[in-house]
Amino acid sequence: MKKVTAFAPATVANVSCGFDILGFAIDDLGDKVTVELKEQEGLTVKQIEGDGGKLPLEADKNTCTVAIKAMLDALGIQKGIAVSLEKGLPLGSGMGSSAASAAAALVAANELLGKPFEKNDLVPFAMEAERMACGAAHADNVAPSILGGFVLIRGYDPLDVVKLPVPKGLYCTLIHPHLELKTADSRSVLRQQISLKASTVQSGNIAGLIAGLYESDYGLISRSLKDVIAEPSRALLIPGFYELREAVMEVGALGSGISGSGPTIFILAQGKETALKAGHESKKVFEKIGLEVDVYVSEVNDRGSYISDNQ
Ligand code: HSE
Numbered sequence: 001m002k003k004v005t006a007f008a009p010a011t012v013a014n015v016s017c018g019f020d021i022l023g024f025a026i027d028d029l030g031d032k033v034t035v036e037l038k039e040q041e042g043l044t045v046k047q048i049e050g051d052g053g054k055l056p057l058e059a060d061k062n063t064c065t066v067a068i069k070a071m072l073d074a075l076g077i078q079k080g081i082a083v084s085l086e087k088g089l090p091l092g093s094g095m096g097s098s099a100a101s102a103a104a105a106l107v108a109a110n111e112l113l114g115k116p117f118e119k120n121d122l123v124p125f126a127m128e129a130e131r132m133a134c135g136a137a138h139a140d141n142v143a144p145s146i147l148g149g150f151v152l153i154r155g156y157d158p159l160d161v162v163k164l165p166v167p168k169g170l171y172c173t174l175i176h177p178h179l180e181l182k183t184a185d186s187r188s189v190l191r192q193q194i195s196l197k198a199s200t201v202q203s204g205n206i207a208g209l210i211a212g213l214y215e216s217d218y219g220l221i222s223r224s225l226k227d228v229i230a231e232p233s234r235a236l237l238i239p240g241f242y243e244l245r246e247a248v249m250e251v252g253a254l255g256s257g258i259s260g261s262g263p264t265i266f267i268l269a270q271g272k273e274t275a276l277k278a279g280h281e282s283k284k285v286f287e288k289i290g291l292e293v294d295v296y297v298s299e300v301n302d303r304g305s306y307i308s309d310n311q
Contacts, residue, residue, distance in 0.1 A: 002036065002311065003034060003310075004034065004109075004112045004309070005034040005035075005307070005308050005310075006032070006103075006104045006306065006308060007031070007305065008099075008103035008146070008304070008305040009025045009148070009304065009305070010145075011140075011141045012024055012172060012174070012259045013096060013259070013261075014230065014260060015225070015257065016258075017205035017209060017226060017229075018140070019202075019227070020136075020140050020153065021140060021154075021206070022151070022153075022206070022209070023144040023153075024144050024151070024172070024300045025147075025148045025301040025302075026172065026174065027301045028298065029089060029298075030145075032085075032086040033083060033085050033101060033104035033108050034084040035068070035105065035109045035112050036112075037082075041078050041079065042059070042080060043059045043065040043072075044081075045057045045059060045083050045084075046084045048084075049084075049086045050086055051085075054091055055085070060132075062083070062085075062101075063099075064101050064102060064129075065083055066128055066132045067105050067125050067126050068081060069128075070124070070129070071117070075113075085104075087101070090180075092180035092181050093176055093263070093264050094261055094262040094263055095174065095260065096141035096142075098129065098130065098183075099130060099142040102126040102129035103142055106146070107119070107306070111307050123142055123146055123147070123161060127159075134182070134183035134184045134261075136183075139153045139156070146305050147163065148302045148304025149163045149164070149300060149304070150166050150213060152164055152210065166213065166302070167212075167213060167218070170269075170270065170300060171269045171270070171272050171274070171275035171298070172266055172275065173253075173275045173278045173279045174264055174266055174294075174295070174296040175264065175265045175266075175267070175293050176263075176294040176296070177239070177286060178292045178293065179291070180263075186262055189234060189237070190230055191233065194229055202229055205225075205226050205227075208221075208224030209221060218254060222254040222255050227257060235258065238258065239289050239291060240289045240291070243288075244265055247282065247285050248281055253267045254267075255268055256268075267282070272297065279297055280295075283295055
């Protein structure tokens with residue numbers, strides 16, 4: 001029986017000011033999903049590795065199978081597909097873990113079925129998995145994980161995904177403290193209303209960040225990496241958040257923020273050397289608090305999800 005494996009990368013969603021509308025993909029870190037046809041109709045999760053036994057094997061609760069089901073429903077077909085998931089990403093990390101599983105599952109299943117869809121068309125199916133996982137069908141992790149690059153979700157109704165340019169030499173440092181924060185919980189602390197003033201400030205920053213990316217204007221990118229909507233409520237859930245910011249700005253970072261819904265913190269920097277320095281300083285901050293962290297340094301990954309094995 002035919003068997004296809006796909007890899008999908010980690011992602012940084014929101015990118016400070018772009019709550020639910022901005023995200024980018026990271027190199028190397030990610031999840032792998034293998035799909036194979038089986039004789040009996042229906043979707044099954046055959047095995048999951050690397051999750052410490054925490055993820056559900058039920059097809060209606062697993063992001064891989066929920067995403068594939070949305071795809072099969074759109075095609076109006078029933079199939080027998082078994083899914084094996086190899087988690088490379090920690091759960092509840094803010095690095096788009098559930099999104100990467102769904103993205104890899106879709107890219108693999110699309111190949112298995114003879115490529116009925118273009119990559120772009122897979123995004124809404126992955127959003128259904130996000131809806132199941134956290135209660136909100138946001139696309140700012142799944143779109144960059146599938147498509148790669150830095151993306152803007154210009155609109156959700158209808159879905160309008162725009163790939164943005166990335167200035168040469170833009171690096172991201174990810175600081176992952178060993179804490180787990182569920183997206184649903186981290187969404188529940190958000191205020192449902194914002195003031196006119198906050199909306200003006202946030203709009204200016206989103207526009208500034210995008211203009212900065214187009215113009216390769218690092219000063220503008222730095223000035224725009226501010227979030228007055230989600231960060232004030234969510235930063236309270238992440239120890240050391242503001243200390244880290246102070247430390248990395250001192251070594252020349254462009255800015256820092258919560259990666260997706262946290263607890264991972266992302267830092268943007270011009271050049272690898274500054275990104276590495278920022279990682280080093282961040283580690284020191286967390287050492288003081290007594291929390292272990294993983295540090296990753298990456299450029300923006302333009303490839304997104306890809307087939308890694310096809311038998
Ligand atoms: N935009 C989503 C949120 C990303 O902030 O809740 C979740 O990773």
